[in-house]
Amino acid sequence: MRATIKDVARESGVSVSAVSMALSDKPSRISRETKQKVKEVAERLHYQPNRAALSLVNRESKMIAIVMNDIRNTHIAAEFMAINRELSGKGYSLLSHILEEQTRDSSMKLIRQIAAENVAALIWAKPLEVDNMEDLQSLRKSVEGLGIPVITMDDYGFDCPGVDVCFDYRQGGFLATEHLLELGHRRIGCLAGDRTYQVTQERIDGYRRALENFDVPYDEKLVYYGDYTMGSGYEAFSYLMGQGVSAIFSSNDEMAFGLYRAARNYGIHIPTDISLVGFDNVPFADIMETPLTTVRVPSVEMGGFIGRTAIELLGTTRDEKRKKILYKPDLLRRGSAIAKDV
Known part of the structure; x- marks a missing residue:
């Protein structure tokens, strides 16, 4: 049973009234100690303010919230713009939240804030983190307690109306690595992203499965964990080259661009000295001096679908089951990967 303000x-x-003032984060006569106590009780009870009480009489909210952890990545920015385009075209506003901190407290505080904003739906676009079931269970209860449709880009296991719009990162990692193996490469470096993200592990799973199919043993020394930024790709280059690799699978194009930059600075040529396959197919991937072979993620298509779905979900009932949509990858063969010299 959902906790009420009276329970808190x-x-x-x-x-x-004191609870209301304590949770509002606005200046009031409530002491700091009382505010802290009330917030701790609200979190323990998974209390969310009643959205209906916050709404204007007989007036539906035209705002949809989205939570992300980073919009600097070109792939994510393209998806965000596609979502916004769909919503604004139908008269809805997108209320954006950037959640950079990777803590349960920051997530719970943000969810309480979203509950007070009277949004009609939530797009939870923050990557799913692995090996943290306690925080995940707490997140599930808090998000489900909002009582609104929720769209995710990972399978969070939410039990509320909504859709999980996912991408097959395992198959993408497999296709990228398989292509390099078919070209004769056997010592293939894997430039991975943040090791705490589920999508990072899925790419590595695909990488490992392709190696296994070609009877190539997995070597953890050939995996370098970056953070999906160009800078981490640049830093990875010298390490992976030091491992004697003849090819690199980069878990996104941003890090691949960092590899291009490092290769240029070291006087190493792509693809004659090192073959490279990226992931995402962001703009600029095909206009590099050596166009980047990469796995295509349909960011704009996925973003448009998420925007349309968010609006369609507004008429759903609490009992309606969640759905899952899985987009499939395809490999775009360009000039950055060639056959290995025997």
Whole structure:
């Protein structure tokens, strides 16, 4: 049963109005100690403010919230713009939140804020983190308690109306690595992203499966963990070249661009000295001096679908089951990967 403001007031030993003021984060007569106590009780009870009480009478919210952890990546920015284009075209506003901190407290605070914003739906676009079931369970209860449709880009296991719009990163990692193996490469470096993200592990799973299919043993020394930025790709280059690789699978194009930059500075040529396959197919991938072979992620298509789906979900009931959409990858063969000299 969903906790009410009265439950929080009773557990905190204060009035309902005091709870309201303590959770508003606005200047008030409530002491700092009381505010902290009320917030701790609200989090423990998974309390979310009643959206209906916040709405104007007989007026539906025209705002949809989106939570991301980073919009600097070109792939993510393209998806965001496609979502916004669909929503604004139908008279909806996109309320953006950037959640950079990787802590449960920051997530719970943001969800309380979203609950107070009277949004009609939530797009939770923050990557799913692995090996943290306690935080995930807490997140599930808090998000489900919002009582609104929720769209994700990972399978969070939410039990509320909505859609999980996912991409087959395992198959993408497999296709990229398989292509390099078919070209005769056997010592293939893997430039991975943030090791805490599920999508990072899925790409590595695909990489490992392709190696296994070609009877090439997996070597953890050939995996370098970056952070999906160009800078981390640049830093990875010298390490992977030091491992004697003849090819590199980069988990996104941004890091691949860092590899291009490092190769130029070291006087190493792509693809004659090192073959390279990226992931995402962001703009500029095909206009490099040596166009980048990469796995295509249909960012604009996925973003448009998410925007349209968010609006369609507004009429759903609480009992409607969640759906999952899985987009499939395809490999775009360009000039950055060639056959290995025997």
